[in-house]
């Protein structure tokens with residue numbers, strides 16, 4: 141359908157005094173004595189384009205003033221002191237009628253209310269801005285890695301191993317409820333793959349396979365977690381960017397993570413100015429200044445052991461007790477980044493018992509070369525590590541954890557055939573979007589959130 145984007149009508153001064161055709165949905169409408177006005181939005185910009193309807197020239201426009209109605213309007217672009225430009229309508233076609241029960245009315249709806257209609261909420265300014273930022277951020281991540289010669293790898297979503305070694309996988313099966321199998325092994329043997337399979341919690345293990353061949357790689361796709369975490373930061377299906385780098389140690393991993401985050405945020409600030417101004421105004425005053433500040437300074441770095449000391453000294457009553465060896469909870473992560481460092485901070489060298497089997501074992505015998513990036517307001521957005529490159533050490537740790545080595549034979553081969561120091565990290569894409577938009581619930585930065593007890 142030939143038409144001009146509303147974004148272009150606002151931006152392209154050459155269109156003034158010419159006739160254009162625009163399409164969009166009616167966001168607001170007003171009817172006065174001689175003229176009527178409809179504000180049209182086509183999703184290409186946050187701005188609504190005012191359509192001026194001269195009642196003497198056009199009749200039968202009542203339907204065109206109903207909220208949510210889809211229109212095609214042809215008319216002259218004219219300058220307007222109030223709106224920059226508007227259109228004097230010469231012809232209006234109704235593309236799709238919209239009855240009065242349309243749930244998006246003129247007033248500002250709460251995010252909770254909008255969550256009940258994921259199929260319509262994209263038509264609000266908030267979700268228009270969120271999803272444009274999300275799109276620009278995704279492109280920025282790709283361009284960051286592509287311009288540095290990383291290979292983009294699509295790792296499998298259905299997997300026979302559980303990367304993190306923890307039982308948080310969704311099972312993939314073609315066999316429904318059934319009592320005819322002798323035992324669990326018999327059941328899996330008869331299933332589609334002839335063995336137990338699940339949705340991948342991370343592409344890392346296969347990412348390591350790729351990095352051991354092509355040096356620098358990244359993945360960017362969905363990961364699935366069946367953990368029962370009904371929090372504002374967890375979804376069961378999230379988008380995960382996982383670079384993996386050969387010939388790299390923990391400090392290299394940290395340097396890449398910091399540079400990538402800063403570069404991506406810079407690009408969002410540059411390319412999404414009106415969206416970021418919108419978030420600054422409606423969601424977090426001072427957001428843009430905070431992000432500018434973030435990218436112009438070094439991120440903080442402290443070890444887990446130092447973080448525990450800081451938390452113990454804190455003049456705050458935490459819900460979860462702090463002891464060396466405990467997992468850091470969101471309240472702890474936020475205290476470290478918001479109150480102590482007042483900026484993004486890498487926490488390194490966690491106790492091995494609370495981290496995954498594959499992390500490089502430190503010389504102290506107690507900690508591993510892990511790193512999490514904590515940011516104010518959100519907590520952890522990145523988790524990564526240097527990987528254990530020694531076959532013997534890795535096997536010993538897997539045995540200590542009672543893992544089935546047969547499931548990891550490919551992974552172990554990487555340590556047998558030319559093993560090298562390597563590492564990488566996983567960025568939770570939705571967590572990044574929460575951080576840059578100031579939106580505090582992960583359900584509001586993904587098209588269709590999947591959470592415990594909720595799917596549509």
Ligand code: 4AD
Nearest residue numbers: 342344374375378382521522523524564565566568
């Ligand atoms: O810390 P995680 O579990 O690390 C891994 O999966 C590693 N294999 C990554 C690697 O080294 N390649 O997850 C990485 C990030 C977290 O920091 C968080 O941002 C995000 O993934 N994440 C989630 N985001 C939304 N909902 C969930 N349920 C998430 N679980 C993890």
